[in-house]
Amino acid sequence: MSEHARDVGLLSPVTVGHDDVVTDAAILAALVDAEVALVHAYASLGVAAPAAAVAAALEDARPGGTDPIDARALAESSVAGGNPVIPLVRLLKARVPSADRAWVHRGATSQDILDSALMLVAKRATGLIAASLRETEAALTALAAAHRDEVAAARTLTQHAVPTTVGLRASTWVRGIRRAIERVDAAAAQLPAQLGGAGGTLASFVEHAGPEVASGLPGAFARGLGLAAPEAPWHTTRWPVTELGDALVQAIDAAGVLAADVATLSRTEIGELAEGSGGGSSAMPQKQNPAASVLIRSAALRAPQLGATLHLAAALAVDERPDGAWHAEWPALRDLLRLALGASAHAASLARGLRVDSDAVARNLALTRGLLLAERVSLVLGPVVGAARVAAIVSAAAEGEDLEALIEEALIEAGTSSVDVGPLLDPARYTGLAGELVDRVTGSTAEIEEA
Amino acid sequence: MSEHARDVGLLSPVTVGHDDVVTDAAILAALVDAEVALVHAYASLGVAAPAAAVAAALEDARPGGTDPIDARALAESSVAGGNPVIPLVRLLKARVPSADRAWVHRGATSQDILDSALMLVAKRATGLIAASLRETEAALTALAAAHRDEVAAARTLTQHAVPTTVGLRASTWVRGIRRAIERVDAAAAQLPAQLGGAGGTLASFVEHAGPEVASGLPGAFARGLGLAAPEAPWHTTRWPVTELGDALVQAIDAAGVLAADVATLSRTEIGELAEGSGGGSSAMPQKQNPAASVLIRSAALRAPQLGATLHLAAALAVDERPDGAWHAEWPALRDLLRLALGASAHAASLARGLRVDSDAVARNLALTRGLLLAERVSLVLGPVVGAARVAAIVSAAAEGEDLEALIEEALIEAGTSSVDVGPLLDPARYTGLAGELVDRVTGSTAEIEEA
Amino acid sequence: MSEHARDVGLLSPVTVGHDDVVTDAAILAALVDAEVALVHAYASLGVAAPAAAVAAALEDARPGGTDPIDARALAESSVAGGNPVIPLVRLLKARVPSADRAWVHRGATSQDILDSALMLVAKRATGLIAASLRETEAALTALAAAHRDEVAAARTLTQHAVPTTVGLRASTWVRGIRRAIERVDAAAAQLPAQLGGAGGTLASFVEHAGPEVASGLPGAFARGLGLAAPEAPWHTTRWPVTELGDALVQAIDAAGVLAADVATLSRTEIGELAEGSGGGSSAMPQKQNPAASVLIRSAALRAPQLGATLHLAAALAVDERPDGAWHAEWPALRDLLRLALGASAHAASLARGLRVDSDAVARNLALTRGLLLAERVSLVLGPVVGAARVAAIVSAAAEGEDLEALIEEALIEAGTSSVDVGPLLDPARYTGLAGELVDRVTGSTAEIEEA
């Protein structure tokens, strides 16, 4: 480990191994990418930029290049001006023959490069995040199909409520994940490059190359980076950042729901679910901790506040570049990308390895000795024996008496034989549209949702 | 004032007068609306519900109805069960003849009604919010057009940087507001009704009316309420709430940027902008406080954390109904709606009344005696007299020497006459594409953005 | 319900019935209290203020007074100036004979009155909060004592880990609650009055009454209100607000831990704890929801973000009165007080009624058939039979083999008789210092902690 590295992931197990695309090295590479793209953008518009030569001189400045810039030293020299682009430009210019030097960072302001680089990094990260979410979705969809009709206890406010199915629970996770995929994809598709010059007027570009080139430059720059062309400079119109942030938080939320359910349902007493590879404990080798769920949850508890920081920064984007709000954005956005990368990757492996213990599901289903069907008993028997009698039956059953016997007795007293108690108390017959709702998600019927 | 009212707005001037649609009375009315809509939904599907009779019995329970339910008493009776629907159903059933009573709340769970009612309230609120944002947009667009070419100092990190225009600044506000409108509209259009029964399986509806009716019921219910048909129950898939929340925060962010700029630019020393009707001070009658901006900013500082609460609640939506996360959502969402209603309404009035003091704009523009053009001087003179000389010139000018004279001297020394210093130092000639960027927003040219 | 009331608690069951001291009516009363106290403060310093007459004229303006000011109307007239004190002063002055009118609000600025009133309301609320926390503490301490030696499964990362005791778990809750009491008490004791005049210099008071009186006035004002004398005006030094907020969040955190454990341990499958009076369900009469825990948790999920808003407001307290940050504070602080009032009250009733199901505790303890002692088996057998063998034993036991038999077999193979397996696997013999840790909390031994 470099003695200078602030953070190698020691306190962030949820992101370790998943955040290579958002490291400071990746940021630095993207900053260089942005400077290179700017030179190419001029060239692409017919301005006689010595693009190839300049680009060649800059390329090897990337981490991993033949003559990499030291990111830590760059960070140190970024303090005085408050951002790393100022010293970076000095370093890059020094690599270019003086004749061509003017083409480096030509007309740009720090924010153009930093914003574009962050969007580029976000683009790369969101691709991975969406891929992990898709893996999660696929695995959970298969799980939903496989357990379509496996009846389980639904729980509300921690208590057994009515029957549901394992498949429906998995389908619910899928819906959340799917929606998150849509949002992440949409946010990724619209990530814009930034190019506005010091005050967002593009005056420096006009000065250098005339209004026509200046007008085309943001689009050309964006194309070179694989980013969306900005409608206009967005120095203080930060929705590209907050919409991205919102989508990332939403993705983590969706993984968080999965993790919350897995952590809960893998409790020692419940045991309906188990992670494929539980986290071990040094002292207690028997424990199979829901480690992925725990890690995902750690991300889910942090992400919303990071999203809030992005919104605050957006709301305080005063002047043509704000006095702190912009700077607050960078690490918050990067942390959010890291968390989304980690949480989605763990969600994928969790989903792939998730095991259902059908015995435990069945055992828990039977735990309340029929009271899981109390709602149904109410609905069916209420009109026959009266609500008061139903309440008495449920109450007695809750105290330990046999529900079926109590019902039979009441039916006899009511002189009716219209109700068949066995089927009435069969949880498998009180799962409503669970199967259909699963099918809508798995696509196994003709009635596919349109959404 | 009712002695029971918790809150009449005394500590929330930003929302007073704008939040009638999200009061507890409005929530209560929406709860009744949801119960009425459920009865109608059955009827609309051909189930012989005595819809008209039941609806008639429920209608007058609304606040403002002929026999309104007391919201405060209802709140008090909601504590034991943790939500107001449980006691509400009891009260509503008591209003219906016993023969029809079974049609009230038939098959529904509290969450169905409460979630649907909140979405209904959100629908009504977002309509008003979007309308206020549109008024804001229109007023600011007109402002941008009117001041298209009025040159002003652009400020970065609090310091004069380069020239911009008043029109471009206004256009930037417009872009933020427009994007927010899109998001609020999109969120409003997708607000779904909720109908899933106790465990999200719709089992109770199937029990009552068979699978076919049950399958159609959510859509019919949604149509009756003017809400989107849910793809499936979303008891624990809370993106309808978080996406709405994100859009509301984004709207407040956009208003916040406007307010931040107005508050800053109306500072006594700056004076470029003034609110149409400044807030007075009892003790200091001369003060014209940017009261609307202050109020909007108070909302902008609160909103992101409320949005974060919604995301947290979403990420912790365990089981088939979570043990606290759902309950945390309600007041956070309502507060966010209130803030968005208030902030957008104040943004509209602020935008309509906003005054530009062109003298102040011009005075500030001249404040640095040409140094606002330093970037341009650099770009133009650098190749001619060298970067070192330019730096010396700027430095001397910053110390008080005459910039124009310094430049002339340098040009003479360099033996060049290629640069015309007067135009070089004219800020109006260094506004880049500001005019075009304004036109894209105001639509006054053919080059309308496609977005 | 007043048709104007924004909020009667319908969406906030956790606070209903507990927040009378922080309603808008209570705020209004405190505003009047502050104005009255100012008049008395002048009088107490020998300035010939017609204190009695003025006070008499103001007294009946309080909600509940003989001629109460309408809080809603006041709220409406507060929008223009951005705070309710400006119109309040007008209303109050109109109640005083013109000869004495100058003594109303004499020298004060809106912030003096509003800050002081909020501190006064906070003082009243924190008294109730601390009282509820003390009730909670007492009930939980008694529970800890009563269940001092009742062995239970300790759970880490959701899995059974090692034995603990019900008493130690309760003691842990007590420690959190006790610490919160200390913090709330400390925050309450230091709540300062505010008196600084428009710019925090007290110039207006000096103008009216000379420097000596002005110097004594803040202290006299504070005494009259039962608040701490301010060291200096704290218009933009907001630690009194944030320290209060932090203490309130800490109190809610402590209640939150209790609620989290109760909600978890009262799950249908676990059943070790039950709230005294569970919340019913309309549709599922058998359910005994942990309603108080759910409500407390809803507060615990909201409170941290409200605390964050107070800190943001504090950090942005620019100038001599900030342009929005101050206004953002009021509703956030009030909401936090409401939540702390509600959460602490519910914690008290939850603690009083909390029931331990000792059968369930014992049943769960036995659930892993001895594996709860795996750590101990490791510690004891490791040196005897080797770590590898221990791991094999634990692993086999986890697969269902009999742990005791496996150990006996290993000991025989190792040829040792030094270990007595029965006691080794007795969870009651592996609770460490649990008893002592309980005693430290309950004070039942001489070794009372000093803290």
Next chain:
Amino acid sequence: MSEHARDVGLLSPVTVGHDDVVTDAAILAALVDAEVALVHAYASLGVAAPAAAVAAALEDARPGGTDPIDARALAESSVAGGNPVIPLVRLLKARVPSADRAWVHRGATSQDILDSALMLVAKRATGLIAASLRETEAALTALAAAHRDEVAAARTLTQHAVPTTVGLRASTWVRGIRRAIERVDAAAAQLPAQLGGAGGTLASFVEHAGPEVASGLPGAFARGLGLAAPEAPWHTTRWPVTELGDALVQAIDAAGVLAADVATLSRTEIGELAEGSGGGSSAMPQKQNPAASVLIRSAALRAPQLGATLHLAAALAVDERPDGAWHAEWPALRDLLRLALGASAHAASLARGLRVDSDAVARNLALTRGLLLAERVSLVLGPVVGAARVAAIVSAAAEGEDLEALIEEALIEAGTSSVDVGPLLDPARYTGLAGELVDRVTGSTAEIEEA
């Protein structure tokens, strides 16, 4: 830069150069410190631990040691179990001769080591933070003394309100900083070691060494680390973390207020303050950005949400070790320490270098041509010429008429000569107790505050 380093500070200029004590290397060193201290603690209690030998074997595992553990590799191996202590213990044990190996991590659980290490790191960091705050305090106190009587415009809601002094403004900053020092010191003094074993009962320690040693072990362990002895294990009673977090946020708030004022008052149009060494701009060499203020503000916008995350984690600390909340704490706490280190260091250098431009102060003071005294005019003239006339005078003056002449005219009309207009409009005569309030802070009078 290591290619593996996640973060070398590139996106966090506010913390670069100030966070060496909280890097992952520092965390790793503290983890080793904790393991070493545990061995020594046993030895200190007379248990025949081979402390010296074991410690010697562990010492060189620290980063910078002769055989350092690779932090990144450790991070990678921490994922499976969810925390870095599990693999660390394996690595450390392997360094110790097998005979002594059992003394490594003896009886401890991961949380004991990780919590203790974080507290140790916090201890080191808070020392630096408090030192920086003390430097800030000293510099600002000197500034307050030096500018005790320099009259300046006080601003409320962005507008000039009444006079104040530069010294009083500085004193206000000092008060915030002082209070923060108290809180940071108090939090630092109470940072506890953690030692409870797997379930917080210390059972493993009792097993190893008997109850007496086990009882003394936490204290001995804490002493060895220079931390406070824990009252009891605090695995799920997280106030040591939240109180620390609250103090850190408060420190950042206090620096934030300073930064907000400096950023505002160094605006081009205002210019009353300037940072000693402004941040340069590549493109605009004339700009003297308030770079330190900007960086501090970036921290101030992030810190509150990190504090909120700590509280959330505390409130969700379920069971004997929670399923995610604990893990969410670590990076949030570390980030908060980083931000406090950076913000306080920049506050110190900002305070040391802060320059007052007395010409600008005077120029701004005169900007409203006397209207800054409107409150005083009201107070003094109101009783003489009537409030309506005063309002008319102020209004006319606000429109540009000469205030002094208007007053003279009114006094003549009123036939009074009791008011001397020159002194009345002298801002230096309307600064109230500003001087005294400064003296209380600078300690230059006998009336030193007791606080």
